[in-house]
Structures are given as C-alpha cells and as structure tokens.
Amino acid sequence: MIKKRKVVAAALAATFLATTAASAAVQLRFECAQDGNECDTMMAIFKKFEATHPDIQVKMDLVPYKAILENLPVDLAAGTGPDMAKITDLGGLHKYYLDLAPYVDKAALEKDFGKTLDWYRAGPNDKGIYGIQTQLTITGAFINKTLFDQAKVAVPGKDATWDDWAKAARAVAKATGTKYPMAMDRTGHRFAGMAMPYGAKYFDAKGNPEMNDPGFAAAAKQFVAWNNDGTMDRNVWAGQGGASYADATKEFINGELVFYYSGSWQIQKFAKQIGDAFDWEVMPAPCGPAGPGHCSGMPGGSGVVGFKSTKHPKEVAELLAFLAQPANYSELEAKSLNIPANATVATAGVKYEGVTPAASKALNAFSAQVPTISPVGYAFQGYKNNRAMFNITVKRLTQAIVGEMSVDEALKRMDADLKEAVAASK
Amino acid sequence: MLKLITPFMQIVDVPMRALQGLLGPRRLAWVFLLPNLFVFGFFTFLPVILNFFYATTGSDHILLQDRPFVGMTNFGQLMNCQSYLDPNTCQIDVFWRAVHNTLWFIVLQVGFMVVFSMITALILNRKIRARGFFRAVFFFPVLLSPVVVALVWKWILQDQGALNAVLDYLGYPTVNWLLSPTWAFAWSIFLSVWFHMGFYTLILLAGLQAIPRDVYEAAAMDAASPWRVFRKITLPLLMPTMVVVMVLALIKGVQTFDEIYAFTGGGPGSATTLVIQYIYQNGFSAAPRLFGLASAASILVAIVLVALTAVQLWITRRNANG
Numbered sequence: 001m002i003k004k005r006k007v008v009a010a011a012l013a014a015t016f017l018a019t020t021a022a023s024a025a026v027q028l029r030f031e032c033a034q035d036g037n038e039c040d041t042m043m044a045i046f047k048k049f050e051a052t053h054p055d056i057q058v059k060m061d062l063v064p065y066k067a068i069l070e071n072l073p074v075d076l077a078a079g080t081g082p083d084m085a086k087i088t089d090l091g092g093l094h095k096y097y098l099d100l101a102p103y104v105d106k107a108a109l110e111k112d113f114g115k116t117l118d119w120y121r122a123g124p125n126d127k128g129i130y131g132i133q134t135q136l137t138i139t140g141a142f143i144n145k146t147l148f149d150q151a152k153v154a155v156p157g158k159d160a161t162w163d164d165w166a167k168a169a170r171a172v173a174k175a176t177g178t179k180y181p182m183a184m185d186r187t188g189h190r191f192a193g194m195a196m197p198y199g200a201k202y203f204d205a206k207g208n209p210e211m212n213d214p215g216f217a218a219a220a221k222q223f224v225a226w227n228n229d230g231t232m233d234r235n236v237w238a239g240q241g242g243a244s245y246a247d248a249t250k251e252f253i254n255g256e257l258v259f260y261y262s263g264s265w266q267i268q269k270f271a272k273q274i275g276d277a278f279d280w281e282v283m284p285a286p287c288g289p290a291g292p293g294h295c296s297g298m299p300g301g302s303g304v305v306g307f308k309s310t311k312h313p314k315e316v317a318e319l320l321a322f323l324a325q326p327a328n329y330s331e332l333e334a335k336s337l338n339i340p341a342n343a344t345v346a347t348a349g350v351k352y353e354g355v356t357p358a359a360s361k362a363l364n365a366f367s368a369q370v371p372t373i374s375p376v377g378y379a380f381q382g383y384k385n386n387r388a389m390f391n392i393t394v395k396r397l398t399q400a401i402v403g404e405m406s407v408d409e410a411l412k413r414m415d416a417d418l419k420e421a422v423a424a425s426k
Numbered sequence: 427m428l429k430l431i432t433p434f435m436q437i438v439d440v441p442m443r444a445l446q447g448l449l450g451p452r453r454l455a456w457v458f459l460l461p462n463l464f465v466f467g468f469f470t471f472l473p474v475i476l477n478f479f480y481a482t483t484g485s486d487h488i489l490l491q492d493r494p495f496v497g498m499t500n501f502g503q504l505m506n507c508q509s510y511l512d513p514n515t516c517q518i519d520v521f522w523r524a525v526h527n528t529l530w531f532i533v534l535q536v537g538f539m540v541v542f543s544m545i546t547a548l549i550l551n552r553k554i555r556a557r558g559f560f561r562a563v564f565f566f567p568v569l570l571s572p573v574v575v576a577l578v579w580k581w582i583l584q585d586q587g588a589l590n591a592v593l594d595y596l597g598y599p600t601v602n603w604l605l606s607p608t609w610a611f612a613w614s615i616f617l618s619v620w621f622h623m624g625f626y627t628l629i630l631l632a633g634l635q636a637i638p639r640d641v642y643e644a645a646a647m648d649a650a651s652p653w654r655v656f657r658k659i660t661l662p663l664l665m666p667t668m669v670v671v672m673v674l675a676l677i678k679g680v681q682t683f684d685e686i687y688a689f690t691g692g693g694p695g696s697a698t699t700l701v702i703q704y705i706y707q708n709g710f711s712a713a714p715r716l717f718g719l720a721s722a723a724s725i726l727v728a729i730v731l732v733a734l735t736a737v738q739l740w741i742t743r744r745n746a747n748g
Contacts, residue, residue, distance in 0.1 A: 070711055077488035092713065235585055239605055241692025241699050242707050387713035395520075402607055402695035404523070405514060413519070424486045425714040 026312045027057045028319060029082035031072060033065040035302065036268045038135065038336040039086065042304070042323070045332060049322045056315050076307060083310040084320070086134065088302045090119040091384035097130040098306035103317030104129060109324060112342045119382035120305065131305035132324045133341035134332060138366050138373065139193035139263040139297040141165065141286055142270070144178075146278035147258050151175035158284045159292040162194060162222070165283075166231050169259040176258075180233035182226065183248035184261040186240060188390030191397070192380060193261065193298040195219040197288030202380045202389070209389060209422065211414040218289070220397060220407055227401045233257065238401045243391035252280075261286075263300070264366040268337045271359035280358060282365035285372060296374035299381050301341065339367050346370075388421035480721035486714035493718075500722035521723060523696045524704040531615060531700060532679035538619045539626055539675050540668065546623065547630035548660075561631075565624035575621050576688035580604070583613055604690060607697035614686050614698045621685060622678065626671045633667030634660070666745040673738040680731055701727055 030046070032039035039062060046058040061082065063071075068087060075081040076096040087093060097120060100109075109129050110117065120130035148155050151172040156164045169181035184190050192200070199215025226232040233248055240246050249266060251257040253273045267282075274280055287295035304323065306316035322328060326344045333340045333350045337359065340346045346367075352360060380386055392414050400410040446454050476490075481500055483493035508515035513522035550561050567575060582588045583603040590600040603609045637660065645655045683702035686692070692699035692707075701723065709720030 073715070074488060074710075089713070234605060235602070238694045241690060241694070241696060242703075242711070244691045244693075385714070391713055398693065399695045402693075402697065404607075404695045404697075409514070416517075420716075421714055424484065424716055426485065 025055050025057050026315050027059055028084060028310075028312060028315060029059050029061060030304075031061045031063055031068065031082040031085040033063055033068045033086065035065070035135070035265060036336055038302075038332075038338070041332050041335040042086070042134070044335075045323060045328045046319065048328070049319055053315075053318070056312075056319070058319065076309065079309055081307050081309055083312060083316050084304055084306045086302050086304050087131075088300070089387050090131065090303060091382050092387050093305070094120065094122050094130070094384055096307050096309070097128075098308040098310060098313050098316060099128040099130060100306060100317040100320060101127070101129045103314050104321045109321075112324065112326070112344050114343060115378055116301075116303070116341045118378070120303065121382070122384070131303040132320050132329075133301060133303040134323070134329075135265070135301040135303070135336070135338040136299065136341035136370070137264045137301040137339065138299055138369055139190050139261065140366055140369060141283040142252060142260045142262060142266065142362075143281055143283055144252070144255060144258055144278055145281045147172050147176050147178055147255070149279075155281075155283070159287055159295065160283075161289060161291060162197065162286045163289065165259055165286050166226060170231055172258045178258055179256045180248070180251055180258070181231050182259045182261070183233035183236050183251060183257050184223075185248070185263075186237050186244070186246040186394055186398075188393030189298055189300055189386075190261060190263070191219070191223065191393050192377070192390075193296070194223065194286070196296050196298065196374050196376050197286060197290075197294045198222070199288060199290070199294070200376070202376055202383075209383065209385060209418060211389060211392065211418050212411045215288075217407075217411055220400070220411060224397065224400045224407050234401070237394070237398050240398070243394045253277075263297075264339055264363070265301075267359050267362045267366075270362075271337075271356045274358075280362075282362040284365070285369050296372055296377055297369055298377045299370075299373050301338075337363065339363065339370065385418075385422055385425055388425070389418060392417045392421065477721045477724060480717045481725050482718075484718050486716070488715075488717065496718065500718040501726075503719065504722055504726065518719070520696055520699065521701075521704055524699045524701040527611070527697070527699060528680060528682075528701045530611070531618075531682065532676055535615050535618050535679050535682075536672060536675045538615065539623060540672055542619060543623050543626040543630050543671065544664075544668070546627045547634055548656075550627065550631055551634045564627055567621050568624040570621070572621070572685035573688045575617065576685045579613070579617050580689055605694055607694055610690050610694055610698050614690060617685060617689055618679075618682060622675070626675060629671055629674075630664065630667060633664050636667075637663045666741075669741050670738070670745070673734060673741060677731060677734050677738070680727065680734065 030042075032042065034040070039060060043058070043060050046060075050057060068085065069089065072081065072085060072087070073089075073093060076093065081096065106129055109132075113133055116133035116136065117129060117131075119133070121128060143155065145155070148168075151174075153168055153171045153175065156168050160168075166182060172178065173181040184194070192202070195202075195216050198219035199213070200219060201213050201215060202209060202211070204210045204213075223232070227234050227237060233251060236246050236248050247262060248257055248260055249262070249269060252260040252262075253270065255278055264282075270280060285295040285297045287293075304320060306313065306320060310316050323332070324342065326342065326348070329340065329342045330345045330348070330350055332338070333342075333345060334353050337352055337355060340350055352363060355363070380389075383389070396405075396410040396414045396417070399405050399413075400407045405413070442454075445457065449457070479490060480493070482495060482497060483490075484496040484499065485493050487493050503517050504521055506517040507513075507522060510516075510522065513519045513526060516522040546564055550557060550564065554560070580587075584590075585600075585602045585605070587603075589603070593600050601609065603613055641659055641663070642655065645659055650658070681702060682700055683706065686698055686700055687703050687706070690698040692703050705720045705723045705727070708716040708723070
C-alpha cells in the first residue's frame with residue numbers, strides 16, 4: 001500500500017515538474033490569417049524550431065484576414081498585440097516593428113531578401129531588419145484560354161497593351177456569349193497594376209505621395225469608361241460601398257469571365273477549383289499606351305514580423321531567422337505555392353509540391369514577371385500610407401463609376417483625401 | 427422560498443446592522459448603489475467622456491496621450507459646406523451623403539413602416555382564419571439576425587439571384603437591383619420595413635385591442651360605414667400609440683447600420699451609406715483610422731438622438747397624463 005502511494009506521489013511530482021517546466025518555457029504568440037495553407041506550413045516549420053529549442057513554444061492564433069487588417073493595428077496600439085504576425089500592410093505597421101538586426105545575421109538577410117526589406121522600413125535612412133517576406137506576390141492577368149479558342153480570337157502577345165486586351169476580351173465575350181469580358185479585384189493595389197503602365201508615378205519629384213499625375217488620371221478615366229461600357233464586370237467595383245474588397249474569382253472559376261486581373265495568390269485556388277473545366281493561363285503584364293517597356297504588375301505579398309512590444313525579442317528574432325534559412329524557406333514556398341522573395345531560394349528554384357501542370361505554368365509565368373516590376377511599384381508597396389492610397393482609389397473611383405461625381409472631381413477628391421490621411425498619420 | 431431567504435437574511439443581518447451603525451442609513455444606500463454605479467460609469471459614462479476627448483483631438487493614434495488637441499477642427503471639417511443640400515460642396519462629402527441618405531431613409535422607412543404596420547395590425551385584429559399563425563408569421567423576421575436577413579435578401583436580389591431567375595423564367599428582362607443606386611436604396615428601405623414591421627405591428631395591435639368595443643357597437647347602431655369608423659374612431663383612438671411607434675421607428679431609423687451594411691456595404695458608391703456606417707468606416711476600417719472625425723460625427727448623431735428621445739418621452743408622459 002505504502003509502495004503504491006509512493007508511486008502515485010512520484011507520478012504527481014513528475015507531472016507537476018513537467019507542467020512547471022512547460023510553463024517556464026517562452027511562449028511566442030503568432031497571429032496568422034490562412035492564405036491557402038501558408039499558416040499551417042509555417043507552423044510545421046516552427047515545430048521543427050521547437051524541437052531544437054525546447055525552451056521556446058510557438059502558439060498560433062488563426063484569425064480571419066479582416067482581423068489582421070482591422071483588429072491587429074488596434075491591438076498593437078493598445079499594447080495587447082501578439083509577439084509576431086503575418087501581415088500585408090508592410091509599411092503601415094512600421095512603428096510597431098521589432099528591429100531584428102541586433103539578433104540576426106544582418107548581411108545574410110540583406111543578401112537574401114534585398115529590396116523587400118525596404119518595404120518594412122521607415123525610409124531610405126532606416127537600415128533595420130523588421131520582417132521576412134514569406135510571400136512575394138505580383139498582380140497579373142488570368143485568361144480563360146478555352147474561350148479564346150472557342151471564339152477563334154488570337155491571344156494578344158507579350159507586349160500587348162491594356163487596350164489590346166480589352167478589344168480581344170470583348171471580341172471573345174461577344175463570340176462566345178460570355179457574360180463579362182474583363183474584371184479587376186476591387187482594390188487600389190490591383191488598380192496600381194494598371195495605372196503604372198499608364199505612367200502613374202504615385203510620388204512627386206520630392207518623394208511626396210500624389211494621386212493625380214497624368215498617368216494615374218489616364219488610367220482612372222479608362223477604367224471608369226470600361227466599367228460604364230460593359231468591358232469590365234461592373235458588379236465588382238460598383239456593387240460595393242466604401243473601400244470594401246471584392247473580387248471576381250467566382251465568375252472566373254464559373255467560366256463567365258474572359259480576362260481577370262488579380263494576382264499570383266489565386267493560383268492555388270484556380271488549380272483546385274477549375275480543375276479540368278477549362279484551360280486557364282497567366283499572361284505577361286499588360287503594357288500601357290506607350291507599349292513595350294511600360295508593362296509592370298504591382299508587387300506585394302505578406303511577411304512575418306516581430307513586434308517591439310514582445311517580451312522575448314531574442315526568441316522572436318531566432319525564430320524568424322530560422323524561417324528565413326533557405327531550406328526552411330524553400331519548404332514554405334514549395335508547399336504553399338508562393339513565389340519566393342529569398343534570392344538564394346529563387347536562384348536555386350523551388351520544386352512546388354502537388355502542383356498541377358497549369359498551376360506550375362502559372363507560377364513560372366508570374367516568376368518571370370518579377371524582374372519587370374517597375375521601381376514605382378516597389379516604392380509604392382513600401383510606402384507606409386499605401387493602404388490609405390489604395391482605399392482612397394477604390395472609394396473615389398467607385399463614386400465616379402456610379403455617377404456620383406465626374407472622374408475629374410474624383411481625382412481632386414483623391415488628392416484632398418490623401419492630404420488628410422497623410423496629416424492624420426503623422 | 428421564504429424558508430430559503432430567512433436563514434440568508436439572518437446571516438447578513440448582523441454585518442448589515444454593524445455597517446449601518448458605522449455609516450448611518452443614508453450612506454449605507456450608497457454602498458448598495460456603488461457596484462451598479464461603477465459598472466454604469468465604467469461602461470457608459472467613461473466611453474461618452476472618451477468620445478468627447480477623441481472628437482477634440484487629432485491623428486490616428488489610439489492612446490490618449492499621443493493625440494494632439496485640435497479643438498473643434500473635426501466638427502468644423504464635418505460642417506464645412508457651401509450648401510448643405512449638395513454634398514459635393516462639402517469638405518467631407520461622404521459624411522453629408524450619409525446624412526442625406528439617412529434623412530431620406532428615415533422619412534421613407536418610417537412612413538412605409540407605419541402605414542404597413544397599421545394595415546397589417548388592422549387585418550390581424552379582425553376575426554380571420556389562422557389569425558395566430560399569421561401574427562406569428564409577421565413577427566418572425568424580428569427574431570432573425572440582421573446579417574441573416576441581409577444575406578437572404580442579397581441572394582434574392584443579386585445579379586444572378588432568385589428574383590432575376592424568376593423574371594427570366596417568366597420572360598421579363600432582368601435588373602441588376604443592387605447595382606443601381608436608386609434600386610439599391612429602395613430595396614434597403616424595403617428590407618428594413620420587412621425586418622422591423624412585425625415589432626411595430628405588435629404594438630399597434632395592442633393599441634387596437636385597447637380601444638373599447640362599445641364605441642364600435644355604438645357606431646354600428648348608427649350604421650356608420652367602415653371607412654367612417656376607421657377615420658372617426660380607430661384612427662383618433664390609436665393616435666397616441668401611433669405616435670410612439672413613429673418616434674421609436676425614427677430613433678431606430680437613425681441608428682440603422684448592420685442590416686444595410688451587410689446588404690449593400692453602403693454601395694453602390696455611397697448610395698446606401700448611412701451615417702452610422704460612415705462613423706464605423708472612419709473609426710474602424712479606414713486607413714489611417716480617423717477616430718477624431720468618427721467621434722465628432724457620433725456626437726452630432728447623439729445630439730439628434732437625444733432630441734428624438736426627448737420628444738418620445740414628452741409624448742409618452744402626455745399620453746400617460748391623459
């Protein structure tokens with residue numbers, strides 16, 4: 001009996017010690033919005049890190065993307081944010097970032113992540129390391145190739161302009177009875193992918209943001225005209241209020257759309273949901289009216305950052321450095337079907353896992369567009385108030401589309417809104 | 427029950443008497459009020475005070491110490507218009523579009539709501555077959571979540587929705603209801619009336635049933651026509667209830683947000699953006715978050731609501747005093 005009691009006491013003591021040890025470990029809270037399987041893949045990599053760092057635990061809070069956009073900034077401002085998060089407002093949250101530089105091999109990260117590190121920085125004089133770009137995305141055009149074949153319309157070539165695409169898409173839609181010739185996601189980010197080829201600069205000579213240069217205005221006028229003449233699926237932009245996001249993935253997947261301007265993150269969804277229903281392809285970036293040399297998508301994507309409110313800066317930095325290691329980073333990209341931002345990984349190539357031939361072709365098509373991205377795109381993506389500019393674009397262009405104001409009036413309002421936003425964020 | 431309470435009272439009796447002896451009966455009352463006052467103060471008064479603070483400060487910072495004082499600038503921006511009748515002449519045009527939309531919304535919504543609730547209440551007050559069932563049917567939407575109501579109607583009215591499918595089947599041209607500013611606004615009013623009508627019908631039904639039967643019997647003996655009975659008896663005697671319904675619907679109309687936001691998102695453009703949505707967007711979903719502007723707008727709305735509530739209280743008291 002006494003022996004039995006001893007065994008029970010020993011077991012209890014062991015459990016208590018194990019619990020105490022576990023609670024003594026550093027726990028890092030990681031907030032992540034699932035984009036395909038990216039968060040799960042990251043957690044699998046973090047588990048490997050935990051295996052080699054038994055004193056560190058990573059707890060993932062899986063949240064909707066809206067929470068990352070709307071709740072996370074409020075939590076961070078209130079000092080109740082997580083230790084790390086996967087974010088997309090790269091420049092906008094800069095003031096909350098933890099500088100990883102004191103804890104990591106800065107030179108190695110500079111070499112691997114180059115330009116994307118700037119997206120997290122406050123400006124050209126800031127040399128800190130704040131985040132690891134886990135997903136490099138690029139906006140671009142998807143076409144329903146089957147509809148082109150059925151309509152016997154030639155697919156516009158490499159240097160085709162936006163206007164060429166509009167003509168071709170209208171011809172295909174007419175010949176095949178397809179409901180919508182073109183559509184673009186309702187976001188200023190995607191609109192930038194059209195505006196830059198038209199010559200939009202987004203910044204004046206002094207580097208101040210602006211939204212009414214001739215290139216931007218020309219793209220805005222063309223876009224509004226296409227929404228009003230039926231070239232663009234009017235439901236996407238005019239069917240919403242405020243700056244809410246909307247897309248046309250459903251229409252494209254259902255074969256009701258000829259040309260869809262979205263981005264590389266759609267590949268996984270299209271591969272899975274379209275299957276063999278029809279052939280779809282990614283086209284080279286459409287060019288502006290000036291033709292070849294003026295063709296660029298808008299870069300973007302998400303990254304993982306640490307926040308300076310964390311009580312464990314060293315551990316956060318160690319974890320992010322682990323994720324950035326080529327072997328781990330390559331695994332992340334291969335499983336989540338993303339374009340790598342890590343130069344070492346990009347040079348070596350990524351062997352995408354479980355990918356269909358169409359998805360593989362699409363990934364390669366987008367990867368080939370990375371070198372053509374305009375410097376304006378990189379600068380715009382890294383600008384801390386870019387989300388304000390995206391929202392202003394959507395809100396005012398929609399008002400012009402539905403006839404609440406003229407395009408010229410909308411452009412004037414955009415400028416005023418931008419000044420107000422910049423003043424408020426100082 | 428008394429058996430359960432008595433031992434408890436005996437337990438608390440001694441410390442309570444001691445406390446009363448220490449503080450006196452007047453101060454003891456505050457001890458009982460204190461928990462409630464704390465909850466009310468923390469969750470009601472403090473946010474109101476904070477709202478004033480945010481309305482008079484600027485920047486996108488949420489922490490009070492980081493926000494610079496800007497005085498009445500936010501109110502000035504909101505009220506800066508060449509003509510309040512034309513939002514395009516206003517500095518913050520979207521706020522005034524929302525104000526215009528809200529005014530039209532409450533005028534039309536309250537008008538239709540009162541008329542349809544009245545008609546429904548009159549029908550349901552008659553001895554018709556399955557009266558209980560129909561009363562339940564009309565009240566049912568009130569029990570639903572606003573988001574569910576909005577999504578159901580969105581599915582019905584969207585471009586490839588149920589209504590267009592029916593129109594198409596019958597050979598009529600289809601309409602993209604939610605893409606036309608006028609139609610989207612009209613359907614928003616319809617949705618709101620459909621959603622809330624059951625509640626007001628119930629109040630009017632109670633009002634109708636409170637009218638003495640002998641008045642109707644006297645009218646019947648005088649061979650008064652149904653229309654004359656309605657005009658000379660029902661309507662005047664129901665008027666106090668109708669006024670309460672109208673004021674309640676008016677207050678609810680000004681506060682409308684969730685069902686319309688889920689239904690149209692405020693679009694197309696800003697055609698169905700109501701003033702509460704404007705506040706929400708600026709405070710919570712805009713980039714950067716303009717807390718000051720949102721708070722200033724919410725104070726302006728609060729002033730309107732306080733005025734409407736005062737009217738309601740005055741009417742209720744007048745009715746109570748006969």
